[in-house]
Amino acid sequence: MLTVDNINVYYGAIHALKGISLQVDEGQIVTLIGANGAGKSTILRTVSGLLKPKTGDVVFEGKSIAGIQAQDIVKKGISQVPEGRRVFANMTVLENLELGAYIRSDSKGIAADLDKIFERFPRLAERRAQMAGTLSGGEQQMLAMGRALMSRPRLLLLDEPSMGLAPLLVKEIFAIIQEINAGGTTILLVEQNAHMALSIAHQAYVLETGRISLSGDAKELAASEEIRKAYLGG
Known part of the structure; x- marks a missing residue:
């Protein structure tokens, strides 16, 4: 479904990603693990169009998306849940969810998906006007x-x-991630x-300094002993 092919990404003079290649097959949960600053979030930002690779390619469902605007990548079926949540604080829960469907015009489908989100997250249903x-x-x-799912992403x-x-709650969030995946959504997960x-x-990639x-x-x-010592506390 997704192929990241030998990408190099820079923040100014800083070489953040150095020849990164990975793939995500349809239906999988693929995770990127590594220390802070290893480049995990930079990979997601490059896939979602917030960063452009200097060299290399990002291919989604057989077509290159490297350098395409972020809003157009959402239209192609990729949605991102950013680090730190980034909800619109001065808008209601319902308004945040409706914003997630900004690329859609099928009002019946949007209403049905809102119902599904409230079913999956009952606490959001209770706080829809908050x-x-x-x-x-x-x-x-x-x-x-929920906001990211409102665009009906395939990835x-x-x-x-x-x-934080x-x-x-961590257990609850991870159970929900598995449910979303079981419902047919492929997932690329960055996680400390x-x-x-x-x-x-299903698959994992370990990053060290880009x-x-x-x-x-x-x-x-x-x-593996190496991973246990480095990331799993022995």
Whole structure:
């Protein structure tokens, strides 16, 4: 579904991604793990069109999307849940969700999808008229995920969904990610919590300072001594 082919990405003079190649097959959860600053979020920002690779290509469903505007990439079927939620604080929960459907004009389909989101996230249903900025961190994460799903993406990019959440909420968010995937949405997941990420992913890539140092089956990587020592606390 997605192929990232030998991309090099710079922030000014800083060489952030150095010849990164990876692939995401339809129906999979693929996770990127690594230390802070390794380049995980930069990969998502490049796939979603917020950054342009200097060299290399990003191919989605057989067509190059490198350098295409971010809003046009959403129209092609890729949606991102950004790091830090980035909900519109001074708008209601409902308005945030409706904004997620900005590329759509099928009012019946939008209404049906809103119902599905409220079914999946009952707390958002209870708070639909509440300002998004007054929600808890976990509720804002659910809202950011619901907003991204309103564009009906075939590929969902998730950037650090567990960041700043209590352990119980982290479990809940990861269960929801698995549900979304089981419903037919392919997922590319960036996550600091390597243990949780590897427990739900099919494939994994380990990043170190802008390069991929290891890749393979997520369960096998979770069992590897090298990964356990580096990312799973021994």
